[in-house]
Amino acid sequence: MEKHLLEQYLADHHREAYLWARQCCRYDDEQAKDVLQATYLKIWEGRAHYNNQSSFRTWLFAVIRYTALDSLRERHPTIVDEPGDHLGLHAAEPPDESIDYEALLQQLPARQAQVLLLAFYHDMTLEAIATVMDISLGTVRTHYDRGKKQLKELLSRTKVQDHGRR
Numbered sequence: 001m002e003k004h005l006l007e008q009y010l011a012d013h014h015r016e017a018y019l020w021a022r023q024c025c026r027y028d029d030e031q032a033k034d035v036l037q038a039t040y041l042k043i044w045e046g047r048a049h050y051n052n053q054s055s056f057r058t059w060l061f062a063v064i065r066y067t068a069l070d071s072l073r074e075r076h077p078t079i080v081d082e083p084g085d086h087l088g089l090h091a092a093e094p095p096d097e098s099i100d101y102e103a104l105l106q107q108l109p110a111r112q113a114q115v116l117l118l119a120f121y122h123d124m125t126l127e128a129i130a131t132v133m134d135i136s137l138g139t140v141r142t143h144y145d146r147g148k149k150q151l152k153e154l155l156s157r158t159k160v161q162d163h164g165r166r
Helices: 003-011 014-024 031-046 056-075 101-106 112-123 126-133 137-165
Strands: none
Touching: 003 014, 003 056, 014 031, 014 056, 014 112, 031 056, 031 112, 056 126, 101 112, 101 137, 112 126, 112 137, 126 137
16 A cells, blocks of 8 residues: 555544544553554554455554554453453534443443444444454454343443433
8 A cells, every 4th residue: 555545544543543542541641642653553564454354444543453462462461362451432512421331331241342342433334343353253243232231231230220320
């Protein structure tokens, strides 16, 4: 890919890339900035090469995920598999401010939370999520369905508890 085109793509996706890096780094802003910088460096040096097999954004999110996982492993050697143990939803204006969506997502298994974040917050297809997470489409569908069911149950319990307090 031509350098000026790559630069434009990175600029176009910078905000989303930073938010995803932050989610992968357990909302540690400094670590997210380091991960994003390392990701960009990998791309500029050609250690991560875009091959047009998926959308640029999907590929970029996958590179960020793997870079974050490497960074978390360096800082916390006990982390073996997933960079998202404490994922959350940070929308500019949540639909219902009385519900703590981040706390609800933290109650889900990490992969379910990641799939739901990528699907609803980052507006990715299940196929793109499979590419980003490097898992099969069937596995993504399973995490997506189970995560939605569990989140719905958690939301129901939260609303019942809030209603009981009023």
